[in-house]
Amino acid sequence: MNRISNRAAVSPTADARHLMFDDLEKLGRILVETGDVAHGFIQGADDMDVTCRDFSAFDPSRPLSGQGSGTLDALRAAKEEILPLLAASIGPRYLGFVTGGTTPAALAGDWLASAIDQNATGPEGSVNAAVEEQVINWLCDMGGLPHDRFDGVLTTGATVSNLLGLVTARQWCGERIGVNIDADGASVLPDLAIFAASPHASMIKDLSITGIGRNSFVKVATLPDSEETDIVDLKAKLDASDARGKIVIASSGTVNATDFDNLNAIADLCAAYGAWLHVDAAFGLFAALDDRRAHFLAGIERADSVTSDGHKWLNVPYDCGIFLTRHVSVLETCCRAFAPYLDTKADGNSYINRGVENSRRFRALPLWMAIKAYGRDGMAGIVRANCDQAADLAAWVRTHEKLELLREPKLNVTMFRALGADDDNRALLDRINATGKVFLTPTVYGGHFGFRAAFSNWRTQDHDLVIIKDAIEMAL
Ligand SMILES: Cc1ncc(COP(=O)(O)O)c(C=O)c1O
Structure with a gap:
């Protein structure tokens, strides 16, 4: 009985692999025909x-x-x-x-990323981590962020970048008062307070994912007819709070009105009240490239963390988000993945320790190609x-x-x-x-x-x- 079912299980698998080897022989034609179909669609x-x-x-x-x-x-x-x-x-x-x-360049980079199929976890045996490092420096330059102070990771999108912002901020808040959320859990800082005027829906979702709770943020008023943070109200709310951990979520480009917060004023308040400043600039970061609008982002270099996206305004294919922070070691505390089999010795950034995923796509390549090309x-x-x-x-x-x-x-x-x-x-x-x-x-x-x-x-x-x-x- 066993012998019969084993044989039945083995032979179709062998046939299927035969199809794959067949396809490998025809790969040139397959890629050309796929290119034709894609070209026609585009x-x-x-x-x-x-x-x-x-x-x-x-x-x-x-x-x-x-x-x-x-x-x-x-x-x-x-x-x-x-x-x-x-x-x-x-x-x-x-x-x-x-x-x-x-x-076109981003598409070519994306196809190449699939074709070469690197697992972009870190520098072990491949230049992919160094390429990601270079791309992150270029992104900082484009967004007006000094790359000697900011570092980060490419993510699947701004939702995950906002998640990393919350997680890193929460850890930092804990460390400041001598508790370690990474090791001991969120309950060691029960009085964490989040302040936000116009948080994007993804940030609300992230409040749920982190266990903070969708309703657990202090709603700050906006200026009249605007989605911009009312600085007077933010100050009053920070003043009234006796939470030991404080995170302020600001926006550089709200999704409706495309309003930009006054980041210098918010950064001043964060400095005064010991709060972390996270800026959601999912698409607004690249207003820095337009000299008529770059001033909207004044003060962004004072943020503790910044979210942006490649798959929005930089026109690279899904998925490509960007997370930048001045506290990359705190990010690595939260995201590190350790096991003897992962303990490699290569020099360079280990992106496995900076984000949600362990195995990850080489999403730096489409960005690299697009920025190089244009x-x-x-x-x-x-x-x-x-x-x-x-x-x-x-x-x-x-x-x-x-x-x-x-x-x-x-x-x-x-x-x-x-x-x-x-x-x-x-x-x-x-x-x-x-x-x-x-x-x-x-x-x-x-x-x-x-x-x-x-x-x-x-x-x-x-x-x-x-x-x-x-x-x-x-x-x-
Ligand atoms: C300001 C802002 N933040 C976050 C997001 C979420 O981005 P993603 O869909 O890349 O996760 C968006 C999407 O439109 C956005 O506009």
């Missing part, structure tokens, strides 16, 4: 519907098949069954959330163009008799709505997106339902603005 993103609204043709319950049919067949199936049902989020008129596209000026060009596009759309909305602007855009997001009831606006958003020419996402601002047009893609051009305005006009 070029077609200008003309296809920006989002797919009906993907019922794809059956998620299709049963698992025992035998495969090789990569070229799988590629054909993906081309027929999956690609036509995708969003053109890589294209120029996907304005939902804050969605970066992919520059330089600081290329990245600045994306930021400037997208800000101009948000301003252009706002100018059009301002003069339109049926539309109203919810806020003057400071950066790359235009928030607007049609005059009238919220329910009518909900229906209008659906009609705008149903045109297939543009994709906007909803928001609530100043008590009103409205739309966000977030320009974050290098491919968006003037003629796209014409198409976007026509689509809105058509839906009105």
